[in-house]
Amino acid sequence: MALSDGQKNRGELRIHESLDELMTDLADYVAELSEASVKERGVFAIALSGGSLIGLMGKLCEAPYNKTVDWSKWYIFWADERVVAKNHADSNYKLAKDGLLSKVPIVPSHVHSINDSVSAEEAAEDYEFVIRQLVKTRVVSVSEISDCPKFDLILLGLGPDGHIASLFPNHSALNEREEWVTFITDSPKPPPERITFTMPVINSASNVAVVVTGDSKAESVHLAIDDVGPDSPLIPARMVQPAMGKLVWFLDKLAASKLEDSNLNK
Numbered sequence: 398m399a400l401s402d403g404q405k406n407r408g409e410l411r412i413h414e415s416l417d418e419l420m421t422d423l424a425d426y427v428a429e430l431s432e433a434s435v436k437e438r439g440v441f442a443i444a445l446s447g448g449s450l451i452g453l454m455g456k457l458c459e460a461p462y463n464k465t466v467d468w469s470k471w472y473i474f475w476a477d478e479r480v481v482a483k484n485h486a487d488s489n490y491k492l493a494k495d496g497l498l499s500k501v502p503i504v505p506s507h508v509h510s511i512n513d514s515v516s517a518e519e520a521a522e523d524y525e526f527v528i529r530q531l532v533k534t535r536v537v538s539v540s541e542i543s544d545c546p547k548f549d550l551i552l553l554g555l556g557p558d559g560h561i562a563s564l565f566p567n568h569s570a571l572n573e574r575e576e577w578v579t580f581i582t583d584s585p586k587p588p589p590e591r592i593t594f595t596m597p598v599i600n601s602a603s604n605v606a607v608v609v610t611g612d613s614k615a616e617s618v619h620l621a622i623d624d625v626g627p628d629s630p631l632i633p634a635r636m637v638q639p640a641m642g643k644l645v646w647f648l649d650k651l652a653a654s655k656l657e658d659s660n661l662n663k
């Protein structure tokens with residue numbers, strides 16, 4: 398059920414004094430969710446984004462996490478990907494591989510990257526097919542309330558314009574309700590061709606974390622979280638409202654600098 402804005406689930410706000418503190422808290426959070434999911438389901442299905450997120454996950458490659466996390470149970474997906482070759486500088490896969498996946502013992506066959514040799518439309522269809530197979534084998538659970546996969550954790554970044562994954566403000570892809578994975582060929586941020594989880598998939602996850610740093614994103618953080626009223630632009634990040642899952646915002650002080658006091662003091 399969609400929540401009216403008055404019923405909005407603001408999520409938990411974790412505001413950090415320094416990037417170092419944020420990175421430690423993020424690593425603790427991911428490690429704890431991984432442990433709980435492996436205990437409950439035997440696997441941990443995690444979807445990554447690109448951008449600044451991967452650098453902020455860097456502590457997971459260090460002690461103690463590199464030794465304590467059960468990497469063999471991780472299954473990796475992307476909440477969005479740019480349709481470029483895997484070795485291209487714009488590839489979210491390459492970013493994650495260089496910054497995280499090559500530094501910890503992930504099983505290569507558990508890494509589900511997109512088919513980069515087809516069109517954006519085919520890549521989206523192909524990726525959804527892959528996820529559907531993994532739902533059948535219970536690597537990814539299925540939502541109790543929608544026909545959607547239920548990832549254990551979806552990690553999102555936030556663009557200064559309020560986009561999450563590759564769901565951009567006022568783009569028709571935001572309204573996609575049938576597909577699990579859709580595509581765009583006109584991204585306002587280069588590169589233009591991308592695939593992305595749709596909003597229903599994001600909102601079906603068990604856990605969603607939005608990780609945001611820097612003052613260029615403070616206005617979008619305010620528009621996503623505060624009670625801004627119907628005349629303010631409805632940015633994609635505000636539509637992140639897990640139906641049954643838990644939403645957590647990891648913010649540094651700059652990203653949180655335009656939040657209303659009523660939210661800061663909760």
Ligand SMILES: O=C1O[C@H](COP(=O)(O)O)[C@@H](O)[C@H](O)[C@H]1O
Nearest residue numbers: 446447448449450554555556562
């Ligand atoms: O293009 C993208 O941008 C967003 C935000 O990136 P950031 O560098 O500003 O954190 C990212 O979350 C998304 O995955 C990526 O494709």
